[in-house]
Amino acid sequence: xxxxxxxxxxxxxxxxxxxxxxxxxxxxxxxxxxxxxxxxxxxxxxxxxxxxxxxxxxxxxxxxxxxxxxxxxxxxxxxxxxxxxxxxxxxxxxxxxxxxxxxxxxxxxxxxxxxxxxxxxxxxxxxxxxxxxxxxxxxxxxxxxxxxxxxxxxxxxxxxxxxxxxxxxxxxxxxxxxxxxxxxxxxxxxxxxxxxxxxxxxxxxxxxxxxxxxxxxxxxxxxxxxxxxxxxxxxxxxxxxxxxxxxxxxxxxxxxxxxxxxxxxxxxxxxxxxxxxxxxxxxxxxxxxxxxxxxxxxxxxxxxxxxxxxxxxxxxxxxxxxxxxxxxxxxxxxxxxxxxxxxxxxxxxxxxxxxxxxxxxxxxxxxxxxxxxxxxxxxxxxxxxxxxxxxxxxxxxxxxxxxxxxxxxxxxxxxxxxxxxxxxxxxxxxxxxxxxxxxxxxxxxxxx
Numbered sequence: 323x324x325x326x327x328x329x330x331x332x333x334x335x336x337x338x339x340x341x342x343x344x345x346x347x348x349x350x351x352x353x354x355x356x357x358x359x360x361x362x363x364x365x366x367x368x369x370x371x372x373x374x375x376x377x378x379x380x381x382x383x384x385x386x387x388x389x390x391x392x393x394x395x396x397x398x399x400x401x402x403x404x405x406x407x408x409x410x411x412x413x414x415x416x417x418x419x420x421x422x423x424x425x426x427x428x429x430x431x432x433x434x435x436x437x438x439x440x441x442x443x444x445x446x447x448x449x450x451x452x453x454x455x456x457x458x459x460x461x462x463x464x465x466x467x468x469x470x471x472x473x474x475x476x477x478x479x480x481x482x483x484x485x486x487x488x489x490x491x492x493x494x495x496x497x498x499x500x501x502x503x504x505x506x507x508x509x510x511x512x513x514x515x516x517x518x519x520x521x522x523x524x525x526x527x528x529x530x531x532x533x534x535x536x537x538x539x540x541x542x543x544x545x546x547x548x549x550x551x552x553x554x555x556x557x558x559x560x561x562x563x564x565x566x567x568x569x570x571x572x573x574x575x576x577x578x579x580x581x582x583x584x585x586x587x588x589x590x591x592x593x594x595x596x597x598x599x600x601x602x603x604x605x606x607x608x609x610x611x612x613x614x615x616x617x618x619x620x621x622x623x624x625x626x627x628x629x630x631x632x633x634x635x636x637x638x639x640x641x642x643x644x645x646x647x648x649x650x651x652x653x654x655x656x657x658x659x660x661x662x663x664x665x666x667x668x669x670x671x672x673x674x675x676x677x678x679x680x681x682x683x684x685x686x687x688x689x690x691x692x693x694x695x696x697x698x699x700x701x702x703x704x705x706x707x708x709x710x711x712x713x714x715x716x717x718x719x720x721x722x723x724x725x726x727x728x729x730x731x732x733x734x735x736x737x738x739x740x741x742x743x744x745x746x747x748x749x750x751x752x753x754x755x756x757x758x759x760x761x762x763x764x765x766x767x768x769x770x
Contacts (some may be wrong), residue, residue, distance in 0.1 A: 325349045326353075326371050327352050327364055329355070329360040329378070331375065332375075332377070332664050335425075340526055356377075357446065358382055364391045370443075371397065371439055371440060372397050372399045373402050374388050376414065388419065389415045400419060400420050406422075406704065413706045421438065430531060434697075468572065495614070496635070497616070498618045499639040501639065507531060509530070511577070511698065513581065521545065521578060522579070523581070524580050525581040527547070527548075527582075532547075548561070555589040557594045558596045562603070563599075569609065569610075577609040577611065578612075579611050579612045581613050582730060584615065587617060589618050597632075597633075601633070614628060614629070631637035674707070677695060678708060682733070685731040686732060686733075688709040688732070691708050701741070720741045721733065721735065
């Protein structure tokens, strides 16, 4: 269980963090309210990670304290601050933080930042061990590459890799997860893909925080969300029967995406009944796709076999380190690519404009854009950089900003829709020119 030191001069914030971190399963090693106090407690308590505010009273601010903690004790630091202007971000970058969270934050952001930071630290330590370790027995060098005694050659691969799966939401997918926090981005992406494709979308869950992202879609009945209470899994069969009864067999006339998240497995026989019903409907030619997700914590290998019978595509997330994807042999191999995370970082950061433009299909805040980029690509982008670009588009008349509660939502004007369409096509044509004819242009925006 990871130990975390919380540093913030606001007592309410430290108490909130202590409560949330404990609920997530972390141990709060201690709390500090100044840079000097943070250094002293880091030396004494040896935490696995420090959540650090930047602006605090005393001689040392959070950035200066982080420099000492990281340099002297090699402890990863994640900044949690209300400040996101370029000047502070540039200063923060100088101490090599493992994350940067802007207040107000939510549990998913804190959890994701901590897990990414701890994973990155572990990977760095393993890299250092591997670099300092003597050459393994039975392995010899050949032309700068490693070769074992069997003659097999291989080049060094990056420690952290990202698995890219192409178009996995057109069939029935079984998603087995070990860490519940990792499922939310998968479902959010699936819901967005389903809404974009059109048709009906049904999401049933035991626990989820995704409702707030789709309030308008729920109100418009484009997305139906239903919480599964204890003892109610059996009701899903009747609901699915009704959903599919009026669904035309012609996919162009209407489809149904079903997303079922069984984070509790006490009613396992009912879960199997629901799964079998979905496969039967699919076999009857009904245009049905979706994800059946199950928490692996309380099921054994025999139950996993029952779940996987009849399902061609299976994703197993064993934790923050590893996600495995299995597919039927007819699933095209070119749909799967293994790409170094460093390459994704480089592409997203250097081509941020098309990434941001692609997220402006509906009203969205700069904060949510940063969060979405992190969810999709595991890349952290300074919030100030995104807001600067949004402000520039607003000044040119391509975006309009409206206030919704505490959020500032940006949506394209009619001129903005044309600009975004043309600009994305510009990028697409350049990528096609560089990579070849395999890249096609974006379709024009829908006319209303």
